[in-house]
Amino acid sequence: MRYYDYAATTPTLPQVLEAMRPFQEGAFGNPSSVYGIGRDAKKGLEEAREKVADAIGALPSEIIFTGGGTEADNMALKGAAFAAAPGSRIITCTTEHHAVLHAAGWLSRMGYDVVFLPVDSEGIVELSALSDALTPNTAIVSVMLANNEVGTIQPLKELVDVVRAKSKALIHTDAVQALGKIPVDVGEQDVDLASFSAHKVGGPKGVGSLFIRRKTKIEPLIHGGGQERDIRSGTPNVSGIAGWGEAAKIAAEEVDEESKRLSDMRDRLQDRLTDALPGIRLNGSKAPRVPGTLNVCIPGVEGESLLLMLDSEGIAASSGSACTSGSLEPSHVLAAMGVDKKTALGSLRISLGRGSTEEDIDHLLDVLPGIVGKLRPLSAMRS
Numbered sequence: 001m002r003y004y005d006y007a008a009t010t011p012t013l014p015q016v017l018e019a020m021r022p023f024q025e026g027a028f029g030n031p032s033s034v035y036g037i038g039r040d041a042k043k044g045l046e047e048a049r050e051k052v053a054d055a056i057g058a059l060p061s062e063i064i065f066t067g068g069g070t071e072a073d074n075m076a077l078k079g080a081a082f083a084a085a086p087g088s089r090i091i092t093c094t095t096e097h098h099a100v101l102h103a104a105g106w107l108s109r110m111g112y113d114v115v116f117l118p119v120d121s122e123g124i125v126e127l128s129a130l131s132d133a134l135t136p137n138t139a140i141v142s143v144m145l146a147n148n149e150v151g152t153i154q155p156l157k158e159l160v161d162v163v164r165a166k167s168k169a170l171i172h173t174d175a176v177q178a179l180g181k182i183p184v185d186v187g188e189q190d191v192d193l194a195s196f197s198a199h200k201v202g203g204p205k206g207v208g209s210l211f212i213r214r215k216t217k218i219e220p221l222i223h224g225g226g227q228e229r230d231i232r233s234g235t236p237n238v239s240g241i242a243g244w245g246e247a248a249k250i251a252a253e254e255v256d257e258e259s260k261r262l263s264d265m266r267d268r269l270q271d272r273l274t275d276a277l278p279g280i281r282l283n284g285s286k287a288p289r290v291p292g293t294l295n296v297c298i299p300g301v302e303g304e305s306l307l308l309m310l311d312s313e314g315i316a317a318s319s320g321s322a323c324t325s326g327s328l329e330p331s332h333v334l335a336a337m338g339v340d341k342k343t344a345l346g347s348l349r350i351s352l353g354r355g356s357t358e359e360d361i362d363h364l365l366d367v368l369p370g371i372v373g374k375l376r377p378l379s380a381m382r383s
Contacts, residue, residue, distance in 0.1 A: 001314045001315075001316055002314060002316070002360050002363055002364070003356075004315060004316060004318075004350045004351065004352065004356075005317055005318045005349075005351055006200075006352060006353030006354075006355075006356070007149075007151075007177060007200075007293060007318070007351035008318055009199050009200070009205065010199060010201065010202050010353055010354065011202065011355060012199075012202060012203065012243070013202035013203075013246075015246055015250060016202055016204065016243040016246045016247050016250075019242045019243050019245070019246035020204065020239040020242050021239075022040075022242070023238045023242050024239045026040075027040035027044060027238075028041070030235055031045045031235075031236060032225065032227065032235070041238045044238055045236060045238055045241055045242075046060070047242075047245065048065075048241045048242050048244060048245025048246075049063045049065070049241075049245070050245075051245035051246065051249040052244065052245055052248045054249070055179065055184070055248040055249060055251060055252035056185065056194065056196070056211060056248075056252075057184070057185035057186050057187045057188065058186050058187070059214070061214070062211055062213060062214060063209050063210075063211060064209060064210045064211075064212055064228045064231050065208075065209055065228060065236055066208045066209060066210055066232060067206055067207065067208065067237075068197050068198075068199075068206055068207060068208040069099065069174065069176040069195050069197030069200075069208045070097075070099040071208065071210075072195035072196065072197070073099035073103060073142075073195050074103045074221065075210050075218070075231075075232070076140070076142065076172040076193040076210060076218070077090065077092075077100065077103045077104060077142055077172065078103060078106075078107065078219075078221055079218030079219050079220065079221060080139050080140035080170045080172070080193070080218050081107050081110075081112055081140065083217045083218050083219045084140075085137065086111060086112075087111050087113060087137075088112060088113065088137050088138065088139035089112070089113040089114075089133075089137055089138040089139060089169075090104055090107055090108075090112050090113065090115070090138075090139060090140055090142075091114075091117065091130070091133050091138060091140070091141045091142070092114070092115075092141070092142040092143065093116065093117045093119065093125050093142075093143050093144070094116045094118060094119060094332070095119050095123055095144075095147055095149075095152075095332070095333045095336045095337070096144055096174065097144060097148055097174055097176070098332075099174070100142055100144070100174055101332075104116070112139075115133045117129050117133060118336070119336050119337060121337055122152060122284050122285075122286050122287035122337070123147055123152035123283075123284045123287060123333065123336070123337050124152060124154065124287050125143055125155075127155075127158060127162055130143075130159060130162050130163070131162050131166060134163065134166045134167045135167070138167050138169040139169060139170065140169055140170045140171070140172055141159075141167075141169050141170070141171050142171075142172040142173070142174070143156065143159055143171075143172075143173060144173060144174035144176075144177070145174065145175040145177070145178040145184070145189075146175070146177040146178040146182065146290045147177065147284070147333060148176070149283075149295055149331055149334070149349060150289070150295040150333060150334075150337075151177070151284060151292075151294075151351075152284040152287045152288070152289055153178075153182065153287070153288040153289060154173075156173060156191070157188075157189055157190065159171075160189065160190045160191065170192040170193060170216060171190070171191045171192050171193070172191065172192065172194065172195070173189070173193070173194050173195070174194075174195045175194045175195060175196055176195055176196060176197045176200055176208075177200065177293075179196055179201055179248065179252070180200070180201040180202075180252070180254070180255055180258065181255065181258075181259060181291055181292065182259065182290055182291075183255055183256075184252075186211050191211075192212070192213045192216045193210060193211060193212055193213070193216065193218075194210070194211040195209075195210055195211075196208050196209045196210075196211070196248070198240070198243065198244035198247055198248075201247045201248065201250070201251040202247045202250065202354060203240075203243050203244045203246070203247030203248070204239075204240045204243045204244065206237065206240060207237055207240035207241055207243070208244070209244070212231070220232065222234060258354065259291045262291035262292035262352050262353070262356065263291035263292070265292070265356060265358065265361050266291060266292050266293065266294050266350075266352060269294060269350065269361050269364065269365070270285065270294055272361075272365050273296065276365065276368075276369045277296075277368075277369060277372055280296045280297065280298050281296060281299075281339070281343060282294075282295075282296055283296065283297065283334060283339065283347070284337070291352075292351055292352035292356070293349070293350075293351045293352075294349070294350045294351075295334075295349045295350075296347070296348050296350075297334070297339060297343045297344060297346050297347045298346045298347075299343065299346060300346070300372075300375070300376040301346045301372055301375045301376060302345055302375070303319035303345055303346055303347050303348060304319070305378075306319075306346070306371065306372070306375060307348075309371045309374070309375065310368070310371060313367050313371070315363075315364065315367060317348060317350055318349045318351070319331070319347050319349060330345050330347075331344050
């Protein structure tokens with residue numbers, strides 16, 4: 001199998017597995033316990049917290065471990081809303097991950113005033129739309145740093161400056177797709193809350209973090225034993241957290257080198273596909289994008305059929321977010337960018353990562369045009 005879906009998940013790195021091993025064997029204790037193996041687990045937990053904090057420019061005390069990016073997004077939006085006055089305004093964007101969109105939708109049903117900002121044809125939030133949406137009772141503004149489907153990087157610092165100038169609202173960013181691909185520094189970016197997920201950077205599934213800036217007030221969603229500064233109760237997944245810490249450390253250390261390597265491969269793939277498949281639409285290509293992500297719409301081809309034929313050739317790719325891979329509906333991200341439904345149903349996302357090679361690019365370029373050539377006549381007959 002050749003893997004082209006690193007935006008969905010990544011293979012667990014060998015160094016990460018080694019970092020997890022001690023806490024699945026000898027140091028298996030509960031980190032809340034005072035005896036030896038409990039203290040060992042607590043030490044591993046706090047060392048991982050330091051690694052994650054260092055990777056994103058935060059303090060260890062500002063890192064809350066979660067069950068992944070989805071929980072971190074829900075914790076940020078709901079926690080900020082519950083800490084504010086009932087009916088406060090929540091501002092987010094139409095191209096967000098469903099963890100944010102559905103959390104915002106739920107808050108709307110609970111009586112909060114939710115605004116979904118539009119984007120332009122490249123997926124960028126318009127600063128004027130954000131400025132117009134801000135009100136004195138805005139509790140939180142949530143705009144993702146990098147999009148999971150097209151890779152668009154939002155001008156986050158500019159958006160933050162608009163919010164700071166007009167409002168006291170908290171600012172959250174879903175940075176799940178950014179870490180390891182572009183430099184992430186929550187201090188320089190001046191956000192109050194930021195979500196991260198381990199399995200996007202070679203860590204284990206089921207663990208992530210929410211950065212919460214000092215003195216930021218949010219209400220906890222999970223109550224119990226008071227772990228994680230009483231913000232996320234429950235016995236922590238120590239081995240998973242240890243792996244997450246190691247994965248975050250590696251991602252931050254190697255980001256510059258990997259960013260250039262993946263950008264070069266992505267651009268070569270884009271140029272060759274444009275020549276081989278005339279008429280394809282490049283989504284978000286005129287905006288800053290994370291390296292390694294290429295999203296295209298191929299006229300005359302249905303995405304589901306394309307993915308099945310690629311799979312039969314041993315190629316794993318995606319038509320968009322892994323969370324909606326079973327849906328026959330077109331991508332909400334492409335729809336928000338103005339792509340019509342018929343075109344959007346022919347989308348293909350190629351996302352490269354640490355294990356991607358030049359040979360993978362060559363192989364995809366050898367196989368994909370032939371598959372498209374077979375599918376287009378079939379699609380035309382059905383139409």
